[in-house]
Amino acid sequence: MNEKAEELNRVEKKDLFASGHRACGGCGQALAARLVHDAAGENTIACVATGCLEVFSSPYPDPSWRIPFLHSLFENPSAVASGVEAAYKALKKGPVNIIAQAGDGSTADIGFQSISGMFERGHNVLYVCYDNEAYMNTGVQRSSFTPYGAWTSTTPMGNTTRKKNLPLIAADHGIPYVATATVDDFKDLQRKVKTALSIEGPKYIHILVPCPLGWGHPGDLTVKICRLAKDTGLFPIFEIIDGKVTNVRKIPVKVPVEEYLKPQGRFRHLFKKGVPTEEVAEIQKIANHNIERFNL
Amino acid sequence: MEKLPLGLALDLRKVVPYKTGSWRTLMPVNIMQTPPCTHSCPSGNDIRGFLRVLAEKQDYEEAWHVLTRTNPLPATCGRVCPHPCEAGCNRRDFDTPLAINSTERAVGDYGLEHNLEHKKLISKRKEKVAVVGSGPAGLSCAFHLGKRGFQVKIFEANSEPGGWMRYGIPSYRLPNYILKQEIDKILELGIELECNVKVGVNIPMDQLTRDYNAVFLGLGAQTGTSIKIPGEDAQNVFTGVEFLKLINSGQVVEIGNDFVVIGGGNTAMDCARVAKRLGANVSVFYRRTRVEMPAITAEIDEAMEERIMFRYHTNPVKIITDENRVVGLLCGQMELKEPDASGRARPVPIEGSESVYPADTVIMATGQAVDYDGIEIQKRDDQWISTNEDLMTSMDGVFAGGDAVLGLETVTTAIGQGMRAASAIEDYIEGNVESRLAQPPVIYSKDLNTYYYTQEKRFSKEAISIHTRLKNFKEIYPPFDREDIIKEADRCFSCGLCYNCGNCYMYCPDNAVKISPSTGRYEFDLDFCKGCGLCAKECPCHFIQMTLEK
Numbered sequence: 001m002n003e004k005a006e007e008l009n010r011v012e013k014k015d016l017f018a019s020g021h022r023a024c025g026g027c028g029q030a031l032a033a034r035l036v037h038d039a040a041g042e043n044t045i046a047c048v049a050t051g052c053l054e055v056f057s058s059p060y061p062d063p064s065w066r067i068p069f070l071h072s073l074f075e076n077p078s079a080v081a082s083g084v085e086a087a088y089k090a091l092k093k094g095p096v097n098i099i100a101q102a103g104d105g106s107t108a109d110i111g112f113q114s115i116s117g118m119f120e121r122g123h124n125v126l127y128v129c130y131d132n133e134a135y136m137n138t139g140v141q142r143s144s145f146t147p148y149g150a151w152t153s154t155t156p157m158g159n160t161t162r163k164k165n166l167p168l169i170a171a172d173h174g175i176p177y178v179a180t181a182t183v184d185d186f187k188d189l190q191r192k193v194k195t196a197l198s199i200e201g202p203k204y205i206h207i208l209v210p211c212p213l214g215w216g217h218p219g220d221l222t223v224k225i226c227r228l229a230k231d232t233g234l235f236p237i238f239e240i241i242d243g244k245v246t247n248v249r250k251i252p253v254k255v256p257v258e259e260y261l262k263p264q265g266r267f268r269h270l271f272k273k274g275v276p277t278e279e280v281a282e283i284q285k286i287a288n289h290n291i292e293r294f295n296l
Numbered sequence: 297m298e299k300l301p302l303g304l305a306l307d308l309r310k311v312v313p314y315k316t317g318s319w320r321t322l323m324p325v326n327i328m329q330t331p332p333c334t335h336s337c338p339s340g341n342d343i344r345g346f347l348r349v350l351a352e353k354q355d356y357e358e359a360w361h362v363l364t365r366t367n368p369l370p371a372t373c374g375r376v377c378p379h380p381c382e383a384g385c386n387r388r389d390f391d392t393p394l395a396i397n398s399t400e401r402a403v404g405d406y407g408l409e410h411n412l413e414h415k416k417l418i419s420k421r422k423e424k425v426a427v428v429g430s431g432p433a434g435l436s437c438a439f440h441l442g443k444r445g446f447q448v449k450i451f452e453a454n455s456e457p458g459g460w461m462r463y464g465i466p467s468y469r470l471p472n473y474i475l476k477q478e479i480d481k482i483l484e485l486g487i488e489l490e491c492n493v494k495v496g497v498n499i500p501m502d503q504l505t506r507d508y509n510a511v512f513l514g515l516g517a518q519t520g521t522s523i524k525i526p527g528e529d530a531q532n533v534f535t536g537v538e539f540l541k542l543i544n545s546g547q548v549v550e551i552g553n554d555f556v557v558i559g560g561g562n563t564a565m566d567c568a569r570v571a572k573r574l575g576a577n578v579s580v581f582y583r584r585t586r587v588e589m590p591a592i593t594a595e596i597d598e599a600m601e602e603r604i605m606f607r608y609h610t611n612p613v614k615i616i617t618d619e620n621r622v623v624g625l626l627c628g629q630m631e632l633k634e635p636d637a638s639g640r641a642r643p644v645p646i647e648g649s650e651s652v653y654p655a656d657t658v659i660m661a662t663g664q665a666v667d668y669d670g671i672e673i674q675k676r677d678d679q680w681i682s683t684n685e686d687l688m689t690s691m692d693g694v695f696a697g698g699d700a701v702l703g704l705e706t707v708t709t710a711i712g713q714g715m716r717a718a719s720a721i722e723d724y725i726e727g728n729v730e731s732r733l734a735q736p737p738v739i740y741s742k743d744l745n746t747y748y749y750t751q752e753k754r755f756s757k758e759a760i761s762i763h764t765r766l767k768n769f770k771e772i773y774p775p776f777d778r779e780d781i782i783k784e785a786d787r788c789f790s791c792g793l794c795y796n797c798g799n800c801y802m803y804c805p806d807n808a809v810k811i812s813p814s815t816g817r818y819e820f821d822l823d824f825c826k827g828c829g830l831c832a833k834e835c836p837c838h839f840i841q842m843t844l845e846k
Contacts, residue, residue, distance in 0.1 A: 011802065019807045019821065020313025025320075025828030031805040062314045186802050212828075220829030220842075223803060227747070 008191045012038040021064040022056040026219020028209030028226070029053055029103070029130045031183045036128055036207075039190035040097045040197060042067060045084055049077035049102035049111060052137040052211075053130060074110040077102050078118035081125045097197050101128040104145035105135040108164050119173035119202045126196050126203045129166065132211040140214045147234070148286060149279045151266040152214075158269060158279060162286065170204040171240040177203040178240040182226035183210075185237075188249075192239065208235050216265015228260040233287035236294040251296045257284045313824070316806060320827035322842040324800075324820055329739040329792030329838065333396060336384035338705075339373075339436070339712035341366050343381055343396055344793060346403060350785035352795070356778070360407040363400065364414060367711055368439040369432065369478050371408055372461060374401025375470050375773075377708045378592040386791050389741040392754040395784050399755075402781040408477045414485055418445035423725050426451065426508040428495045431459020432707045433698025434514030435482055436714025437721070442485035444722060449508075450487060453494040459516050460699070461707060463544045464537070464563065466570050467769045496670020510693045510721045513681065514714065515700040519667045522660040523558070527615030532622045536563035536661030543570055551576050552656025556625055558582075558612055559661035560589035561704065565596060567659045568604050573766055576657070579605035581612060583630050583643040590704075598772070602762055611643065613650060615658055625655045666700045679703075686720040687713065695721055739792040739838055746789075748797060748836040755784035794818065794839045800831035 016037040023030035029052055037044060045068045048054045054071055057064040072080040081100035088094045100118070102111060107129040115127060134152045135141040142152040144164045151158060171178045177199045181189040189207065196203040208229055212219040229235040230249065234257065237249035258276055261267040261283065270279050290296065300307060333343040346362040349355055363370045374397055385393035406412075423446055427438045430452040438448045456462055458475050483489055493499055504511050520535025522528055532552070534542075536559065542549050555576035557568045568578045580599070582589060585608045589596060600606065609630045616624040629649035632641035665679060674690035676682035680703055681696045683689050689696050697713030699705055722728075757773050759765065765772045794817065800809045801818055808825035809818050832840040 011798075013802065015807050017807075018313060019824035020316060021806070022314070022316070023805060025805075025826035026830050027805045027828075031803065034805070034807060035802075059314075062311050064313070183803075218829070219826075220833040222805075222828075222830055223834050 008194050011187055012190055014038045016066045018064045018066055020062055024213050026212045026222045028183050028222050032130055032207045032209045035186050035189050036193050039193040044097040047077050047081040047100045049106040050074045051103040051106055055137055074106045076114045078114040082118050082123045085123045085125055098125045099128055100125050104131045105143045108144045108166055119175050122201055124200055129206045130209045131206055132209050134214050136211045136214040149270055149283055167206045175202045176242055180206045180237050182208045184223040184226035217263050221263055231255040232257045232260045233291040233296050236290050236296055238294055248294050257287050315823045316826050317823045321845055322827040323845045324831055324840050325843050326839055327841050329736050331791040332384035332386055332738055333381040335738045336380045338709040339367050344790055347785040347788040348790055350782050354782055356406040359403045360412050363403055368482050370400050371404030371474050371478055373708050374404045376465055386741045386789055390746050391751045394787050395755040398757050398776055399781050399785055402776050417443050421445040423509040425510045426504045427512045429459055429514035429516055430457035431514050431516045432710035433714040436711040437512045437718045438487050439482045440715050440718030442487045448487045450489045451493045451495050452491045455491050457489055463541045466566050468772050471771050501671055509725050512717055513696040514698045515666050517664040517666050517699040519665045521663040521665050523662050525612055525614055527617050530615055530617040530622050531620050532657045534659050536567050536659050539567050539659050553577055554654045554656045556655040557659045557661055562591045564661035565591045565599050567661055569599055572602050572604055573769055579607055581607050581610045583611045584641055588640040622655050622658055625653045626650055687717045743838040745836045752787050755780055790837050799834045800840055803830050803834050
């Protein structure tokens with residue numbers, strides 16, 4: 001038992017997602033992709049939808065992938081992954097880790113039907129969503145993961161809707177494992193990937209990945225922004241195992257949402273000469289709601 | 297072109313990655329900085345170095361070697377140093393500073409117990425250096441010169457080496473055997489010692505300057521000065537220096553019942569606490585208040601714990617004698633007015649406030665001076681030896697350091713001066729004129745990313761109970777638990793030097809931080825680093841910093 005816990009908690013670095021990719025400096029998604037695949041190990045197939053990750057990691061002739069990689073469309077990474085899994089079954093090969101992955105646009109909007117289908121059919125696939133809260137690859141358009149108040153090129157006055165809560169929707173499909181994570185706590189993130197891959201059936205991991213370009217913060221703040229998202233309560237960290245919310249990360253010292261909003265350019269319009277507008281109070285309400293709901 | 301299997305577009309083994317390093321405008325660099333502990337240590341000990349060795353390798357032996365690179369007397373300093381390093385420690389802004397002094401003592405004691413030996417840097421040179429005085433300054437100078445192969449001879453006026461550490465500091469603070477062992481270790485470097493020779497009296501100064509390539513004067517300040525009041529030549533009136541010397545030479549002094557110490561410095565505290573152990577009723581008379589006392593704070597605290605009476609605002613006017621024996625002390629009360637030249641409040645007597653206090657012995661611990669008997673040298677303020685910045689005196693080839701130069705200072709300061717004088721002497725003999733490398737910049741709390749540190753309780757040393765400690769002259773702090781000390785060393789932030797936390801390695805989105813195969817340390821792969829600065833931001837100890845691309 002102890003050995004297993006040790007194995008889960010060990011930090012992995014294998015560089016299966018190698019240097020040379022074209023992500024911006026300080027990219028949260030590139031960091032998350034490396035952490036996920038290093039935890040999964042060599043015996044892994046990556047099924048990646050169109051999006052930043054695919055664009056910056058796979059230009060011919062020098063891709064960053066050191067494991068098999070399949071590119072699919074926005075709408076079908078989960079369908080492709082389901083097919084790969086079915087093929088392995090039919091050929092009586094394996095076991096192999098199959099990771100379907102995409103950004104928030106593919107996950108929450110365009111590819112949502114295929115995810116829902118994959119969960120429902122019960123394929124043995126891990127789905128990883130890199131949530132950078134907008135369509136960053138095509139020029140920062142609003143997605144249904146864009147938080148309330150955030151600027152995007154299609155919501156120049158700030159987004160007026162709230163973020164879709166996909167982890168809970170995924171859990172309500174009745175799948176065995178759902179987790180949320182951020183890139184700042186790499187130990188926790190890699191543990192969750194390893195735990196997910198040890199479970200049979202569809203799994204879902206939601207990772208918050210700051211985008212320095214789209215969020216408008218310097219690249220060196222990527223890790224700090226993640227930490228603030230957790231400590232304000234805006235991004236709750238938990239696991240849902242067999243429908244039960246467990247391992248909720250308690251906030252050590254609660255931080256007001258202003259601290260999270262201020263360093264980011266996409267929330268700049270929420271402060272008039274440094275004074276927070278009423279939208280900030282609304283965002284604080286969302287944070288308070290999360291804190292209460294998940295008992296953070 | 298080689299034919300690939302059907303369906304495979306690319307042979308991944310032959311991929312040449314695209315060098316993203318060309319995007320960079322800022323570049324990460326490793327910059328080792330001076331931690332504030334070393335910066336505030338008068339002898340410049342590598343405190344971070346020995347603490348990290350203890351924490352990472354649990355290796356007391358290596359820690360001792362790191363510490364003795366600068367300080368040959370760690371067990372002594374671990375007991376008597378007022379540890380300015382702890383006041384500098386960056387952890388003070390986080391929870392509590394490290395107990396550096398206690399760790400130093402534990403490492404020093406380990407070295408003595410396991411009989412570790414100092415390493416010589418250069419085996420032998422023909423140049424000879426004479427060191428006058430075997431106090432901390434002299435010993436440190438001799439040690440550093442001895443390590444560099446010089447033939448060193450120490451001349452000591454007393455019968456045993458150690459200077460004021462031997463004859464001034466009482467054994468409940470610094471046991472004699474500890475000092476003796478540490479001195480023996482220094483002498484093992486091949487340093488000669490001749491006791492009972494007073495330079496200027498038994499040996500003329502010219503002979504030293506003629507026979508040796510250089511001379512170091514560590515004279516100390518071991519002449520007590522008294523305030524001129526009527527009755528001061530009575531029996532049972534001593535200067536603090538005289539009294540401590542008598543006691544530490546093992547002589548019996550009749551002190552009677554009421555013991556009065558005049559003064560508020562370290563010598564005053566030592567006299568008072570010694571007398572308390574001899575069974576007297578001790579009071580300390582001081583013109584100002586506790587705030588202005590020059591003694592080390594811990595010393596005053598311990599003296600108060602030992603129920604020594606402190607009378608502030610009290611100035612002796614006359615010693616009352618009966619047949620040349622002291623019977624009492626006439627004192628006036630003072631009030632404090634605007635500060636004087638020393639920055640301390642100026643005491644002014646209140647008229648008609650005189651009263652008499654009983655006294656059997658009076659100690660005047662009111663100042664110390666240098667004994668210049670037979671040594672003619674240029675002086676500063678008519679009191680202390682004047683030197684240039686290389687510690688050379690008015691005589692060519694004669695260097696000086698310690699209390700005789702500084703005025704009254706600590707053991708550690710004297711050790712630091714001895715070390716600097718040794719470097720200056722080496723430069724003098726070799727004819728070097730180039731200055732030594734400057735110290736890297738000091739790192740302060742604001743530069744650290746303390747998110748990665750956790751708050752932990754500070755190690756606290758336990759003194760033996762007052763009741764027991766007043767019965768004898770045994771050391772009041774028993775030895776520390778070695779495991780506790782290692783735990784304490786692990787609290788060190790390692791300010792300004794990598795401690796292998798691995799943040800840069802794990803956080804780099806471009807995998808541009810690699811483990812060097814030759815050194816095993818982290819290094820930047822500048823072919824791929826995009827200069828985002830994430831590693832620098834998340835480096836807890838500010839070892840990684842961003843600079844402009846060249």
